[in-house]
Amino acid sequence: MNRNLGKWDRGIRLVIAAFLAYFGLKVYVGSALGIGLTVVAAILALTGIFGFCALYRLFGISTRKVNQTAQS
Numbered sequence: 332m333n334r335n336l337g338k339w340d341r342g343i344r345l346v347i348a349a350f351l352a353y354f355g356l357k358v359y360v361g362s363a364l365g366i367g368l369t370v371v372a373a374i375l376a377l378t379g380i381f382g383f384c385a386l387y388r389l390f391g392i393s394t395r396k397v398n399q400t401a402q403s
Contacts, residue, residue: 334382337394344379348372 336344355368378384387393 332381332383335387335393335395336378336382336384337396340394341379341382344375348375348379351375 349372351368351372355365355370355372359365359368382395
């Protein structure tokens with residue numbers, strides 16, 4: 332699995348995931364909207380952590396710079 336997300340893309344995904352998780356787990360807890368927000372937050376968090384987005388790969392998109400190291 333090759334990373335296809337750049338540092339900014341990963342950071343933005345993690346920030347958005349935090350907001351969605353807050354709303355899903357605190358504001359809309361127990362509702363269908365809350366569950367949906369929590370699921371989307373989890374997906375964004377996982378893609379941000381691992382640096383890989385399957386949809387980006389499907390469409391041939393990569394926001395990762397060529398000179399970024401494999402550890403980042």
